Amino acid sequence: MPDRPTSRDVARLAGVSRTTVSLVLNNVPDVHISPETRQRVLEAARQLNYYPDASARRLVSGKTRTIALVWHRGPDQTYRDAFLPGLLQGVSRAAHHYGYYVLFRPIEPDEPDDAWVELARGRHTDGLILSGPRSDDIALLDLHREGFPLVLHGQFPGADIPSVDVDNERGAMTALRHLLALGHRRIGMITNAPLAYTASHQRLTGYRRALEEAGIAFEEALVRYGNFDEESGRRAMESLLALEERPTAVFVASDMVAVGALRALREHGLRVPEDMALVGFDDIAVSRYLTPALTTVHVPAFGLGWSAAELLIRIVEGDIPNETQVRLETELVVRESCGARITDADQRG
Amino acid sequence: MPDRPTSRDVARLAGVSRTTVSLVLNNVPDVHISPETRQRVLEAARQLNYYPDASARRLVSGKTRTIALVWHRGPDQTYRDAFLPGLLQGVSRAAHHYGYYVLFRPIEPDEPDDAWVELARGRHTDGLILSGPRSDDIALLDLHREGFPLVLHGQFPGADIPSVDVDNERGAMTALRHLLALGHRRIGMITNAPLAYTASHQRLTGYRRALEEAGIAFEEALVRYGNFDEESGRRAMESLLALEERPTAVFVASDMVAVGALRALREHGLRVPEDMALVGFDDIAVSRYLTPALTTVHVPAFGLGWSAAELLIRIVEGDIPNETQVRLETELVVRESCGARITDADQRG
DNA sequence: GGTGTATACTAACACGTGTCAGTAACACGT
DNA sequence: ACGTGTTACTGACACGTGTTAGTATACACC
Missing domain, CATH: 3.40.50.2300 (Response regulator)
Structure with a gap:
């Protein structure tokens, strides 16, 4: 590797001082350089294929960019x-x-x-x-x-x-409002993670507030706790299905967890959305390819x-x-897992 | 923000020269520093919470790491x-x-x-x-x-x-050998992309070589060209389904394209793998969650x-x-889209 | 003819580090 | 007493840039 050119080389070739080279190449305002000199410097820099050294620049400027x-x-x-x-x-x-x-x-x-x-x-x-x-x-x-x-x-x-x-809370509320609008009154929830995680807590709060808004009493019995992965979703759904009075819809606050929930439903021979509606949260890449495609809250x-x-x-x-x-803000992406009428616009979502 | 300490500050506090500080902190070999001095320097550095400046280091060493x-x-x-x-x-x-x-x-x-x-x-x-x-x-x-x-x-x-x-070629061969082992003789292919892409070309070559190995003549008519996305896969499969003598299996050299192919099959009311077996390539995250889960060539x-x-x-x-x-090397991940018997070990793949 | 001002540049310092050449002190063998 | 070697350190330079203070020239103004 031949030695890289420095601003000194450019200065020498252009017949000016190193300072002038710096002034020209950085386009320093309020400083007068004659057009001819400016041109000579630029030409020299081009000819030598000069790029200023990042490390030196960082050192002197104190900024790393x-x-x-x-x-x-x-x-x-x-x-x-x-x-x-x-x-x-x-x-x-x-x-x-x-x-x-x-x-x-x-x-x-x-x-x-x-x-x-x-x-x-x-x-x-x-x-x-x-x-x-x-x-x-x-x-x-x-x-x-x-x-x-x-x-x-x-x-x-x-x-x-x-x-x-x-905005996790509002996101959860959007999901719930969708289910409520479709007529569901008994809606379960599976959290995305233990409540120690802020997001988890907030999504649960959104769930409660939306129910409250609709005049439905919050029931502890309808809530299960997921733990990021598919398996936790399967177990949580299993547990909900064991209830005497099953919910007709479940808000799963994480798509990954929802995948497990979906599997549990399939294993029990239940149809989605006919027997149980599902809304997820996150809108990860997988969600649109599930069968049925998952309605979920999109995270940007x-x-x-x-x-x-x-x-x-x-x-x-x-x-x-x-x-x-x-x-x-989040945005609800309506797909198939809730049984809502799918418009052409949603189709591709 | 108070001024960050420099090696000079450390030197002053330890009562040694800046050089010594550098020698100690960089653990320069073959240089003798008394244990007490070494200790004093380390202590001073710790006390000042000294971290060497990355830019200065880069400049002098000529390495950015x-x-x-x-x-x-x-x-x-x-x-x-x-x-x-x-x-x-x-x-x-x-x-x-x-x-x-x-x-x-x-x-x-x-x-x-x-x-x-x-x-x-x-x-x-x-x-x-x-x-x-x-x-x-x-x-x-x-x-x-x-x-x-x-x-x-x-x-x-x-x-x-x-x-x-x-190794795209060998990956494709693995996929083909799997289909051949399952008894398929008439096997179509949808490429992942136009042949100008090296990977695309190589996967096609693997397909040809595997057929050749099995004593099956290559038929241009069984090959379609995908273009990265789902839609190209749908179209390619449509075209294959229009053939007079349909293949019984198709090697789709990209999972993303395979998703589209799968959709086309579903739209035609064909079952996978019973009516048509499918093997993908890439093993993207989505593949295991498709219905049926996609058998594919895993790319590490x-x-x-x-x-x-x-x-x-x-x-x-x-x-x-x-x-x-x-x-x-790639690795074949056997799932459901080929109808191969799924062992417990594969189940989770 | 002196003062002021704009133009077009440059010399010299600073950034904080790594490292080479050098030095002082001391031990050791003859 | 003298050279040799070892230990434990230090002074000074170099890395390549941005920038400040300063200089030289030209020109205008009264």
């Missing part, structure tokens, strides 16, 4: 993987739009929870997006207190750290990624918005 | 997104294992094809993994000729650039990612392997 997406893997691995392409795409596109690069850093369960801290402390990046379950990390709070730019994907009760999430993965990156970059650049808690 | 994954988006977007989580996970874990970071850079269709070049020329990274369709990029060949570390995901006929891919996304990163890092570090064309 890089943000990192920290992807904590936990018990919900496969579940969250379903969102990775969309989320990452959103983060990357927003980053690129604002002139930033994206570092992707998954943290495996066997790594210390705060393995990502060196990214911040070593100034590998200007800011971080943290996604996935975390213990109430002291390192996180420290960094936030020191003013290091952070955005969470998902919520962190307690501290007021900027975050991006979906791309939008979450974009919003997180955009918010983070604004913070990095000191343009701090007055509202740092972003909540995106 | 970063590799980039360039993700070209093209006509096969949704198809390739199915592999992103696994591939990226593989790349990231291998990178982390060798002490590298991962930069993720998608290139949108509306960007210039060689938008990634600045990553290399500006020394943002030590090496690149390029994934997705590319025009025969002159920039690519230039960089490779200059010795910049590159690894391709997928193949690039012509130049001998290190690459990682799946994680392994491809890991191998690509490992190969790249070896090249970056000058430890160039004598074989730079890595081909990973």
